[in-house]
Amino acid sequence: MEYVTLGRTGLNVSVAGLGCGGFSRLGLGTGKSEAEAVSLVRQAVDLGVNLLDTAAMYGTEAVVGEAIKSVPRDKVVIATKAWIPRREGREAADRAVRSLDNSLRQLGTDYIDIFQLHGVSPKAYDQAIEIIAPALLKEKAKGKLRHLGVTETGSSDAEHAMVQRAVEDGVWDVAMVAFHMMHQNARTNVFPRTIANRVGTLLMFAVRNIFSRPERLTVALRELTASRQLPRWLADAPNPLGFLIHEGGARTITEAAYRFVRHEPGVDVVLFGTGDPDHLRTNIASLLAPPLPLSDRQTLTKLFGHLVGVGLDPPYSMPGSTST
Ligand SMILES: NC(=O)c1ccc[n+]([C@@H]2O[C@H](COP(=O)([O-])OP(=O)(O)OC[C@H]3O[C@@H](n4cnc5c(N)ncnc54)[C@H](OP(=O)(O)O)[C@@H]3O)[C@@H](O)[C@H]2O)c1
DSSP states (O other): OOEEEOGGGOOEEESEEEEOOTTTGGGGGGTOOHHHHHHHHHHHHHTTOOEEEOOGGGTOHHHHHHHTTTSOGGGOEEEEEEOOOSSOTTHHHHHHHHHHHHHHHHHTOSOEEEEEEOSOOGGGHHHIIIIIHHHHHHHHHTTSEEEEEEEOOSGGGTTOHHHHHHTTSSSOSEEEEEOBTTBOTHHHHTHHHHHHHTOEEEEEOSSTTTTTOHHHHHHHHHHHHHTTSSOHHHHHOSSTTGGGBSTTSBSSHHHHHHHHHHTSTTOOEEEEEOSOHHHHHHHHHHHHSOOOOHHHHHHHHHHHTTOOSTTOOOSSOBTTBOOO
16 A cells, blocks of 8 residues: 555545445445445455545445444545535534534444545525634544544535635645546646645545446436537547557546546545455555556547546435535
């Protein structure tokens, strides 16, 4: 495993972070048992993954807690999240603190390394910074959390408007950002400012459905060519991203997707979600592989650099939000 410093948190974190949500939810989302999910987390930790990203909403905090029972607490970096509805007024602060206390119980720990507000939309940001953050900073002073973080909604904030504000406010030490081969605008909209302000970044959506299910890529390409955002040949090609697969390049599209995001300047940790032990191993290997060849990266930027908001579909919706 390789490790990096997560911005101004100073935390030493693995470049590959286990995402405990998404479509897989450690396998719970695809019919696997809690015991299998616990085993998957342990295998990840054994392979050197020390950053585990869960959330109250995922229903995987207890699994993570069980898996890390036997691991010295300072050997893992636990990131979890609270989702707070918009327009809650003062109640939003109490809700966030209750969610924090519940996460501590579920995870069986005394402190959360990175406590994040989950899927904050641009419209919800005022509530987050003015009402929720001050309450959580009081809990931080009590030692219940080490760092505050914020995650964007993805599909409903494809331009990263919320994170663009948050990275300037000095409150959020970590930001979770969407970036992938067909949604590259964080390169200009976000990363220069996270680097300047030393905000640590957790990368989400590297693969999602669009690069793990060929039929989803086909549909996306059909829609993008129909709306003239991409040239027609991409929709007609039997293997449109086949140019990425070659000697010296990637072996699979999934591998290409992880390698593409991993080496982007400004990306600290790439979260990957899986419930499959084989995928766990291959994804870590992909994230530790060299950057894609320059010509492939240039082709990806030339073909897809202008696209915004492709492939960010959430696995489930939250009331009043599209975050996950
Ligand atoms: N707003 C937010 O806060 C937010 C939103 C989205 C995600 N997140 C975080 O980011 C994490 C990562 O997102 P994600 O879970 O969507 O992860 P992802 O790594 O982008 O995509 C995971 C999907 O790809 C499949 N997959 C993974 N490795 C594969 C491989 N080698 N070959 C084929 N298919 C593969 C997985 O299925 P298998 O189970 O079959 O491997 C799963 O369906 C989440 O778990 C969560 O922690 C946060």
